[in-house]
Amino acid sequence: MSRLFDALQRSGVEQTGVEYPDTVSVATQVFEMPTKEEEAPSSSLPVFPSVEVSLEASSRVVVLTEPETLAAEKFRFLGVRMRQLQQTRPVKKVLVTSTIAEEGKSLVSANLACVLASRKRHRVLLIDGDLRRPVLADKFGLGRLSGLAEWLQGESQTVSNIYHLAEPDFWLMPAGHPPANPLELMQSGRLASLMAQVTNLFDWIIVDSPPLLPLADTSVWARLTDGALLVVREGIAEKDPLKRALESLKKADLLGVVLNGSSNGNHHNYYQRYAAARSSMKS
Numbered sequence: 001m002s003r004l005f006d007a008l009q010r011s012g013v014e015q016t017g018v019e020y021p022d023t024v025s026v027a028t029q030v031f032e033m034p035t036k037e038e039e040a041p042s043s044s045l046p047v048f049p050s051v052e053v054s055l056e057a058s059s060r061v062v063v064l065t066e067p068e069t070l071a072a073e074k075f076r077f078l079g080v081r082m083r084q085l086q087q088t089r090p091v092k093k094v095l096v097t098s099t100i101a102e103e104g105k106s107l108v109s110a111n112l113a114c115v116l117a118s119r120k121r122h123r124v125l126l127i128d129g130d131l132r133r134p135v136l137a138d139k140f141g142l143g144r145l146s147g148l149a150e151w152l153q154g155e156s157q158t159v160s161n162i163y164h165l166a167e168p169d170f171w172l173m174p175a176g177h178p179p180a181n182p183l184e185l186m187q188s189g190r191l192a193s194l195m196a197q198v199t200n201l202f203d204w205i206i207v208d209s210p211p212l213l214p215l216a217d218t219s220v221w222a223r224l225t226d227g228a229l230l231v232v233r234e235g236i237a238e239k240d241p242l243k244r245a246l247e248s249l250k251k252a253d254l255l256g257v258v259l260n261g262s263s264n265g266n267h268h269n270y271y272q273r274y275a276a277a278r279s280s281m282k283s
């Protein structure tokens, strides 16, 4: 844990607090197992309504809006790593979280869902699990749609409020209208029932979540997912909160770390940071 923390701290120092707004740096654990033949999902998928995506550059879904950029390339690389991980262990439900707000959880979740969906036989569900500050429906230009909040408050036992985004071909469950009592709703037991159902329907379930501090919401998500990707935005996460966040994640399986917001988009710097995260994750 301390080596991971040191690596993260070093990368923050390297960055010297300057942010170039159009770069996204991604570093994750390395998994070097041989890949197996992919299996098609077993359950047939109910027909969920299709919605039209309308993306603006400000959405920063770079894998769709700027696929030629280094940032997009790094997200594709993250997708490859996640697929390799899935070949070695049963990981399907991935929590994307961070220490505090504004570190790029929603940006990472959206781009990750897109790159995983680019493998045609893979069914990917992206859930906006941040009931307090949802952004995913807006990011994809979908307007107001009923989502997780409405499903949790409803009575139907069958999963709904999921939409198919034809291009880039994945499914989204937006957060819906922010409820007054998000934590209570999440602890009601209906969330566990929802997750059990979608686990049978999809190959990947990416959960965009609230920050680990100061809320308890994410610990509920951590219990219902297979592991977490921790997003660390350079120059934002400070030492003590990051330490507390890592401790609060202790019970969840930490799958990797995504360093977001590089001061230097060149490959050399990227691989340096990548190596630091890699060695610390192995400890």
Ligand SMILES: Nc1ncnc2c1ncn2[C@@H]1O[C@H](COP(=O)(O)OP(=O)(O)O)[C@@H](O)[C@H]1O
Pocket (backbone or CB within 6 Å): 020, 021, 022, 023, 024, 025, 058, 059, 060, 098, 100, 101, 102, 103, 104, 105, 106, 107, 108, 135, 260, 261, 262
């Ligand atoms: N690497 C980056 N470069 C520039 N802007 C970024 C970067 N990462 C995130 N942002 C912007 O910062 C804001 C917060 O990102 P978001 O993904 O919503 O964070 P979170 O979900 O952790 O609160 C958004 O406007 C997003 O576009």
Ligand SMILES: [Mg+2]
Pocket (backbone or CB within 6 Å): 105, 106, 107, 130, 133, 135, 208, 209
């Ligand atoms: Mg967010």
